Amino acid sequence: MKRLNLQNNNCTSLRYGMLIPLALMIASVVSCCISFSNAKQNIVNDLNDAMLALANENSEVWTRQDTIAALRKMHETTHKPLIYQASDVNFKNPILKDEAYFTLALVDKKNAVSKIYGNKIASDSILLVPERAADGLAIQVQGFADCSMASVFAASDHTLPSVLFALSILSMTSMIVWGRKDSEMSEPDLASVSSSLHPLDDIKLTPMQRQFAQMLLEAPEMRVNKTTLCLALWGNKSNAEESLYTLVRRIKTALAEANIEIICNRGESYELRINS
Numbered sequence: 001m002k003r004l005n006l007q008n009n010n011c012t013s014l015r016y017g018m019l020i021p022l023a024l025m026i027a028s029v030v031s032c033c034i035s036f037s038n039a040k041q042n043i044v045n046d047l048n049d050a051m052l053a054l055a056n057e058n059s060e061v062w063t064r065q066d067t068i069a070a071l072r073k074m075h076e077t078t079h080k081p082l083i084y085q086a087s088d089v090n091f092k093n094p095i096l097k098d099e100a101y102f103t104l105a106l107v108d109k110k111n112a113v114s115k116i117y118g119n120k121i122a123s124d125s126i127l128l129v130p131e132r133a134a135d136g137l138a139i140q141v142q143g144f145a146d147c148s149m150a151s152v153f154a155a156s157d158h159t160l161p162s163v164l165f166a167l168s169i170l171s172m173t174s175m176i177v178w179g180r181k182d183s184e185m186s187e188p189d190l191a192s193v194s195s196s197l198h199p200l201d202d203i204k205l206t207p208m209q210r211q212f213a214q215m216l217l218e219a220p221e222m223r224v225n226k227t228t229l230c231l232a233l234w235g236n237k238s239n240a241e242e243s244l245y246t247l248v249r250r251i252k253t254a255l256a257e258a259n260i261e262i263i264c265n266r267g268e269s270y271e272l273r274i275n276s
Contacts, residue, residue, distance in 0.1 A: 024168035032161040039156035047123035047143035063130040071106040081105035121145040216272035225269040
């Protein structure tokens with residue numbers, strides 16, 4: 001019974017042990033998401049820095065009256081802002097060289113500005129107010145990057161997620177190997193436990209011999225008095241004790257091969273003794 005409890009404890013330990021690779025896998029996914037978010041924020045910061053540098057460099061040109069007039073005419077025609085390609089802008093992240101651009105839009109600085117939708121990463125926006133802005137108009141400058149999820153993921157830091165993922169695979173493999181070895185080592189123990197619980201299974205006995213041995217095996221202290229045995233096996237038969245004596249003599253030989261003895265206690269009862 002102790003061996004069975006040990007087997008159950010090992011199974012429970014293995015079951016709880018599998019929580020370790022699961023926790024590492026979850027940590028890997030969480031760290032990957034955090035790394036992706038940080039990479040996206042770095043792109044936004046890069047766009048903000050480049051936008052401020054462009055605004056400082058071109059603010060006088062972009063706020064001139066002829067520029068405002070051109071933007072007004074373009075907006076009336078296309079209803080879209082002016083797009084400034086960023087191929088000549090220096091970015092910290094080289095992938096933005098071909099993916100980023102800036103928009104110049106003529107807006108009313110007192111009203112909200114319509115957003116540009118799509119799979120884009122957008123920077124903050126700034127307003128450049130001309131010196132002569134009697135009509136309340138301003139130039140809104142904002143940066144965008146058409147970066148796919150794959151490109152952002154490629155730009156993120158993979159060190160910690162990769163380490164956690166490798167540890168989760170390694171721990172899972174270790175748990176599986178340990179579980180198989182523990183199962184192989186426990187099979188002989190289970191066989192011996194089964195043998196001790198059912199010692200009569202592999203012994204060739206007649207039905208009456210087996211019934212007799214089973215009565216002794218299931219009795220307290222594996223001992224049964226003669227009267228009980230006679231009544232159970234032959235009922236009210238007159239020569240039941242002689243039949244019991246003959247039965248015991250024949251079954252002793254078969255049980256001896258399995259290291260099992262039948263002991264007669266002062267002629268009053270029979271006892272089964274299993275020798276290890």
